[in-house]
Amino acid sequence: MSGSLSITSALADSALLDLPWHLPLDAWPNESIASLPKGISRHLVRFAHLSGHVVAIKETTAEMAKREYDMLRRLQNLEIPCVEPVAFITNRSDEDLEPLNSVLVTRHLKFSLPYRALYSHTLRPDTATRLVDALAVLLVRVHMIGFFWGDVSLSNTLFRRDAGAFAAYLVDAETGQLYSGGLSNGQRENDLEIARVNIAGELMDLEAGGRVADELDPIRVSNGIVAAYRLLWKELTSSESFASTERWRIAERVDRLNDLGFDIEELSIKTDDAGTKVRIQPKVVDSGHHQRRLLRLTGLDAEENQARRLLNDLDxxxxxxxxxxxxxxxVAHEWLVRVFEPVVRAIPVELRGKLERAEVFHQLLDHRWYMAQNQSRDIPLAEAVTSYVQDVLRHRRDEATVMNPPTGSITMPINVIGGATPDEDWKLKV
Structure with a gap:
């Protein structure tokens, strides 16, 4: 290694020193590179192996590397879904002491997918819509903590499957800015317009390459983020007035917010002088209502929709x-030991990189429901697991390494367990 390399890292990982920082990123040897698909970036980005996991390395300027590293750490502390910053490295030089670009190192988000990997042959309209809806939720979340993104796009986002939907993670924060006093309406609208234009352009690019279904309308889909964002923002921040005899609407409002994945820190409730009208204004905290309940009850860390689905089965x-x-x-501990963990253990070792455990369990519930409908009988859990592994999971590509997963959309009613005895169902032997 040449020159006076400077590494700033939140992790005490000496393996960072073993990577070939004296070479330009595009000249790194194959043994250092992890072959994973990546999104479009204005900078050179490559994946590399580091201490048993994969990191993304982006070449940029020293100032931008430090700024983005600091910003991602702040967003993490505020519990915003984003990639984990590992290090920023400056003062790179080659063997002739010629300067090389600085780099930002982030941990690869396992089971995450760039939007271009979310199609097998063509991107379907329902998949595109679900991606945009997930991005709208992420945009609302960052705006609520006063973060102006400045470059909202599908390319700057990673997606993880979340019980038939997607959860969005912020990848690129180099243009972002945190405002302690929150964002103005103009700043929010600016970010929203950036998102709309970028998404339309990205989908048109796929369209020009013949990679979207004929019925997909890039303009309609990109306009969808505006509608989804405004609906969610209104639900989270608007006040509501109703007659004092309709106090049940307070609980209804809280339930709607919880269903969206947001918790309530406090409610401001005011009555008018005559005492006949009630006005409520919720103070919303960060999303994750079902995630936190599942984690508290079982120790399982899942995406919000996955957590909701697992909790439905637990209930x-x-x-x-x-x-x-x-x-x-x-009861939650009993369900974990007698239902969830046996299902996970029943998955053959060679198939465990296909999907996350919570997503496997969610898809198993869907598969079991389908079997019950087709056969007009209750399906024991052990039978459903065997069928799911052989007929569904074995034919999927590994999403731990992100290899062109299918994009099928399944919308199912909530799973209801019924008819099976404990011996045949809840005491699954593996």
């Missing part, structure tokens, strides 16, 4: 086998 188990006054935590 069904509790209703079927729990006593009326049974402790929620004890």
């Amino acid at each position: 069904s188990y509790r209703a079927t086998y729990g006593e009326p006054d049974s402790d929620e935590e004890m």
Whole structure:
């Protein structure tokens, strides 16, 4: 290694020193490079192996590398879904002491997918719409903490499957800025317009390459982020007035926000002078209502929709086998030991890189429901697992390494367990 290399990192990982920083990124040897598909970037980005995991390395200026590293750390502390910053490295030089670009190093988000990898042959309209909806949720979240993104696009976002939908993660923060006093309406609208234009351009680019379905309209899909964003923003921030006899609407409002994945920190409730009208203004905290409940009850860390689905199955188990006054935590532990973990252990080792555990369980519930509908009978869990592994999971590509997963969209009713005895269902032997 040549020159006085400077590494700033939140991780004490000496393996950073073993990477060939004295070479331009495009000249790194194959043994250092991880072959993963990546999105479009204005900078050179490559994936590399580091201490048993994969990192993304982006060449940029020293100032931009430090700024983005600091910004990603701040966003992480604010619990915004984004890639994890590992290090920024400056003072690089080659063996002739010629200066090389500085780099930002981030951890590769396992099971994440750049939007261009979310199609097998053509991008379908429903998949494109779900991507845009996920990006709208992310944009609302960053705006609520006062973050102006400045370059909102599908290319600057990674997506993870989340129980039939997608969860969006911010990748590129080099143009972003945090404002302690929050964003003005003009700043939010500016970000929203940037998103609309960028998404339209990205989808038109796919269209020009013959990579979208004929019925996909890039303009309509890109306009969808505006509608989705405004609906969600209004639900989260607007006040509501109603008659004092309709107090049930307070609980209804809270339930709607919880269903969107947001918790309520406090409610401001005011009545008028006559005492006949009630006005409520919610103060919303960060999303993750179902994630936090699942984590608290079971220790499982899942995406929001996955958590909602697993909790539905847990609640069904509790209703079927729990006593009326049974402790929620004890039933959750029983469900984890007797249902979830046996399913996970039943997945052959060579197939465990296909999907995350929570996504496997969600898809298994869908598969079991389909089997029950087609055969007009209750399907024991063990039978459903065997069928799912052989007929579905074995034919998927590994998403741990992001290799062109299919884009099929499945919308299913909530799974309801019924009809099976504990011996045949909840005590699955592996």
